[in-house]
Amino acid sequence: MRQIAGIQIPDSQLAKDAADILREYGNELLWNHSNRVFLFGAVNGQKAQQKYDLELLYVSALFHDLGLTKEYNSPDLRFEVDGANAARSFLQQYQIPHESTQLVWDAIALHTTPGVAEHKESEVALLFSGVGLDVMGDGFDQFPEDLREEIITNFPRNNFKQEIIPAFYEGFKHKPETTFGNMKEDVVQHFRPDYRNKNFCECILHSPWSE
Template identity: 65%
Template sequence: MLKTIANIRIPDSKLAVGAAELLREHGDTLLWNHSHRVYLFGAIQGQNNGLKFDLELLYISALFHDLGLTKQYSSPDKRFEVDGANAARSYLQQNGVPDESIRLVWDAIALHTTIGVAQYKESEVALIYSGVGYDVMGENYDSISEEVREQVVIAYPRDNFKNKILPAFLEGFKHKPETTFGNIKADVCELLLPGFKKTNFCDCVLHSPWKD
């Protein structure tokens, strides 16, 4: 593993290496490369904007942020983001990490697809959100130079990521599509899951058991 990419250090503490080993064991190459790009793009944006943040916590958050999609960590009834956050919390608790740091990591993972909220929280939370947005949707694409982007992608290749990530998302929650109600992953189910119909919030209100 390279130590520094695009002037961003890859944490190599025991805690960070242990988290990376879990992703290696239970994830795949797609998630490995994506998670590292999320870390790097988040850290680069944080650095460019003069934010103070904990590199190790950011890295661990990135490594766990999609582990809820894997068979090892996927629950039958929770959002995959919460599964990943719970897995990270358990790992950090087992390693004696302070509660406040654990809360930051949990929030960073659980909120990484929550538009309009995550970007206003602590730096680690906001940077995981922006790192994901940058790698998945190209949000604020020109805020990082082509030269820096290339350094990241050479180290952690995209390899047709656009066309692979949506099926990978679906694979992680197709057994519980109801957990996508009210969040952007319902769009994945609508595109790729035959017979899926989004739950409509207005219907929930108008057809509630209340008589008024």
């Protein structure tokens, strides 16, 4: 098994098949990002001495942005849910227990939901922490610099800051309403400053209730 930053990269048939799906339908940006997310999350789990399933975390990381790709992008669901549904269908082919499959689904579906994901099971929380570190630098100073550099050497960032925002937008520009109530609404407004989703208070005040 290949080891990076003290973490063994899963090499079961399931893990290899999951990696092949991301290679086929993703691109270099998503490949490097997803692997960094896995390693950042796994190292965080190791540092905190958390118990977690390395293979489930790996699959979660590989599938977490798959909903941005043409192959897995639905016309009307949040891209996080598209990725979670893809992972569930994939794992069901291997007769993975429902509880484990649900864990992966939750990890992917909630990876952009602060205030919730970090309080759930280890795999969910660790995926969230890996995404936060790679995308926004959350926990950057607390992460060991030597391990951080080793991870980036193996999975380079390559102008990541400039490329990831357009990649997000491409994944849901045809369904901006799915960003209502979540941080990806910021991405839509970055490209379409005049766009406004429905407003929660207006939904309450204009509901069909008489009082």
